[in-house]
Amino acid sequence: MASAREMRLRIKSVKNISQVTRALETVSASKVRKAINAVTATRSYATKAWQVLRHVAEQPGRDSLHPLLAQRKSVNNTLVIVITGDRGLAGAYNSNVIRFASQRFDSNAVPVNYIAVGRKGRDLLIRRGKKVIADFSSLPAAPSFTDVSAIGRLAVEEFKNGVVDEVYLLYTDFVNMGRQVATVKKLLPLELEGHGLVEDFGNKSTGPAAAYEYEPDMREILDEIIPRFTALQVYQAVLESQASEHAARMIAMRNATDNAKELVGALQLAYNKVRQQGITNDILDIVGGAEALAAK
Numbered sequence: 001m002a003s004a005r006e007m008r009l010r011i012k013s014v015k016n017i018s019q020v021t022r023a024l025e026t027v028s029a030s031k032v033r034k035a036i037n038a039v040t041a042t043r044s045y046a047t048k049a050w051q052v053l054r055h056v057a058e059q060p061g062r063d064s065l066h067p068l069l070a071q072r073k074s075v076n077n078t079l080v081i082v083i084t085g086d087r088g089l090a091g092a093y094n095s096n097v098i099r100f101a102s103q104r105f106d107s108n109a110v111p112v113n114y115i116a117v118g119r120k121g122r123d124l125l126i127r128r129g130k131k132v133i134a135d136f137s138s139l140p141a142a143p144s145f146t147d148v149s150a151i152g153r154l155a156v157e158e159f160k161n162g163v164v165d166e167v168y169l170l171y172t173d174f175v176n177m178g179r180q181v182a183t184v185k186k187l188l189p190l191e192l193e194g195h196g197l198v199e200d201f202g203n204k205s206t207g208p209a210a211a212y213e214y215e216p217d218m219r220e221i222l223d224e225i226i227p228r229f230t231a232l233q234v235y236q237a238v239l240e241s242q243a244s245e246h247a248a249r250m251i252a253m254r255n256a257t258d259n260a261k262e263l264v265g266a267l268q269l270a271y272n273k274v275r276q277q278g279i280t281n282d283i284l285d286i287v288g289g290a291e292a293l294a295a296k
Contacts, residue, residue, distance in 0.1 A: 007271040018260035028250035035243035084121030091252035094120040100182035152231030171237040172244035180244035
């Protein structure tokens with residue numbers, strides 16, 4: 001059994017770790033609120049852009065309007081944008097994203113390339129032998145649209161140049177503080193039916209559809225709005241992932257703090273037993289010495 005001094009040092013060490021985890025929990029809680037506010041702030045623009053694109057999708061000859069709307073006859077290469085965090089201490093957040101990516105794309109019939117957003121995801125993908133063609137690590141704590149737009153531009157260029165035939169966006173959807181779900185969305189060619197990342201944010205309109213007039217013409221508008229809309233989806237996914245990461249870290253640090261408290265309690269009990277045993281041994285030594293002196 002450890003000595004009383006060793007027990008005291010261990011109790012002190014666990015208490016110090018508990019203070020660190022409590023501080024990290026507080027910081028993560030603050031960052032979660034900021035990330036959620038950032039997601040909310042982009043919804044108005046995202047919803048309006050989605051409405052314009054839905055209007056365009058209803059026009060005849062949609063595939064010929066813009067190359068990012070055209071469905072490829074055959075798919076020979078796939079590109080996946082995987083969004084994770086740069087740091088650990090977030091429980092299973094990063095590993096869950098990579099595990100989901102493996103489950104979704106390891107059985108793909110065509111080659112799959114990856115764009116890694118986040119240092120942890122990049123390292124895990126390389127460790128699993130995946131082909132990472134680009135790495136976007138060390139994004140700011142509160143990224144702007146400009147900070148993230150390069151990711152969307154790269155995906156658009158790869159698709160327009162025919163290097164890849166479809167692009168997917170894999171990230172963690174922030175549901176609430178206790179639940180974050182790994183999600184995959186088809187980014188290109190742009191699909192306007194089904195689950196749209198921006199469509200989910202917008203309020204469903206029950207009134208008559210808005211009428212749009214395009215100046216100077218529809219094609220020039222599409223050349224501007226579709227690449228921006230693609231980058232916007234990536235930006236929204238990054239914000240969702242950051243909120244999920246901070247929430248996962250907050251919960252992990254809270255659990256670590258609770259476990260540290262339980263461990264301190266158990267160590268304190270063990271320390272008291274060791275200390276009591278030491279006191280008992282000292283008393284027995286004194287009594288034994290007194291009896292030996294009395295016997296003389």
